[in-house]
Amino acid sequence: MDLRIFTEPQQGATYDDLLAVARATEDLGYDAFFRSDHYLAMGDGDGLPGPTDAWLTLAGLALQTSRIRLGTLVTSATFRHPGPLAISVAQADQMSDGRIDVGLGAGWFDAEHSAYGIPFPSLGERFDRLEDTLEIVTGLWTTPAGETFDYAGRHLSVANSPALPKPTQSPRPPIIIGGLGPRRTPALAARFADEFNVPFAPRETVVAMYDRVRTTCASVGRDSDELVYSASLVLCCGESDADVARRADAIGREPSELRENGAAGTVDEVVAKIESYREVGVTRLYLQVLDLHDLDHLALVADKVAPQLG
Incomplete structure (x- = not known):
C-alpha cells in the first residue's frame, strides 16, 4: 500500500508550512506529497494568510525535496488555460527530475471562482x-x-503549436482522474488516466466506482489493470483515545464521525481501516492531513501504522 500525504492549504498555510510537511513526508518514508488546488477556504475558517498557488508550490518543492512524488488532487480545468498548464507542469516535472503527478478535474467550488474572477x-x-x-x-x-x-x-x-516544452517523464507525467460521477468521470478515466481516485467515500462506493471504470475500460478496449486504483481518507490517528480526541478537536471534527468516515482512531484501528480498503482493491491511499503543524502525527503513522501494512 502506497501512503501519500495530502494537504488542503487553502484552509490556511504558508509555503513554509507546506515545505515543512513535504520534508517530513520525505524523511519519514511516505511515497508522495500532494496538495489541493483551491483558492478559497471552506467552512468556518478565515483561510489566513491566504491561498498559495498549487503549481508554484510544487515547483518550489521540486527543488527542495529529492525523492517523493509531488502532485495535485486536483487541478480544476477552469483555473488555467490548457497550453499554459501544460507548460507549467512540464517545467515542474523538469525541476523535480520527473517526480510530478497531475490530478485534473472539472471544478466544483463556485464561491472560489466568484471570489477570484474565474468563470464558472x-x-x-x-x-x-x-x-x-x-x-x-x-x-x-x-x-x-x-x-x-x-x-x-x-x-x-x-x-500549429510547437508543443514545447516536454516533461522529463516520457511519454508524460501520470494523470489522475477521480470523483463520483457515474458516466463522464469513468469515461475520461478510461481514456486518459493512469490512476483513478475515489475521494472520501465508504468502501461500497469505492467498489462501485472501480467497477464502472473497469467496465468502461473494457468497452473502449483498454486493459483496466493498467490503472492504479486509489482512495483518499481524512487522517486522525493517536496512540490513545485521548490523542485521537485531541487531534480531532484541532481540526474541528468529532472522533466518532472520523472513525466512521476516515482513517481515524488508535493505531490498530487505522491499520484495520486501511486494510479494509486494500481488500476492495485500493493500492494507494491519500491521507488527508488537516493540521499542518502536527508533524508528530505523520511520524506516528510512519512509525506505527505503515510497518503493519507490509
Missing part, C-alpha cells in the same frame, strides 16, 4: 472543458519534438 460555466460545459484540457495537455506532451500539434475541441482549441 455549467456542469456539462465544465466536463467538456476538462475533456478538451486532457486532449490538449496530453497532445502537447506526446507530440514528437520538431512536429506541431493541432486540436479543435468543443470549447478549447490549439493550432
Whole structure:
C-alpha cells in the first residue's frame, strides 16, 4: 500500500508550512506529497494568510525535496488555460527530475471562482472543458519534438503549436482522474488516466466506482489493470483515545464521525481501516492531513501504522 500525504492549504498555510510537511513526508518514508488546488477556504475558517498557488508550490518543492512524488488532487480545468498548464507542469516535472503527478478535474467550488474572477460555466460545459484540457495537455506532451500539434475541441482549441516544452517523464507525467460521477468521470478515466481516485467515500462506493471504470475500460478496449486504483481518507490517528480526541478537536471534527468516515482512531484501528480498503482493491491511499503543524502525527503513522501494512 502506497501512503501519500495530502494537504488542503487553502484552509490556511504558508509555503513554509507546506515545505515543512513535504520534508517530513520525505524523511519519514511516505511515497508522495500532494496538495489541493483551491483558492478559497471552506467552512468556518478565515483561510489566513491566504491561498498559495498549487503549481508554484510544487515547483518550489521540486527543488527542495529529492525523492517523493509531488502532485495535485486536483487541478480544476477552469483555473488555467490548457497550453499554459501544460507548460507549467512540464517545467515542474523538469525541476523535480520527473517526480510530478497531475490530478485534473472539472471544478466544483463556485464561491472560489466568484471570489477570484474565474468563470464558472455549467456542469456539462465544465466536463467538456476538462475533456478538451486532457486532449490538449496530453497532445502537447506526446507530440514528437520538431512536429506541431493541432486540436479543435468543443470549447478549447490549439493550432500549429510547437508543443514545447516536454516533461522529463516520457511519454508524460501520470494523470489522475477521480470523483463520483457515474458516466463522464469513468469515461475520461478510461481514456486518459493512469490512476483513478475515489475521494472520501465508504468502501461500497469505492467498489462501485472501480467497477464502472473497469467496465468502461473494457468497452473502449483498454486493459483496466493498467490503472492504479486509489482512495483518499481524512487522517486522525493517536496512540490513545485521548490523542485521537485531541487531534480531532484541532481540526474541528468529532472522533466518532472520523472513525466512521476516515482513517481515524488508535493505531490498530487505522491499520484495520486501511486494510479494509486494500481488500476492495485500493493500492494507494491519500491521507488527508488537516493540521499542518502536527508533524508528530505523520511520524506516528510512519512509525506505527505503515510497518503493519507490509
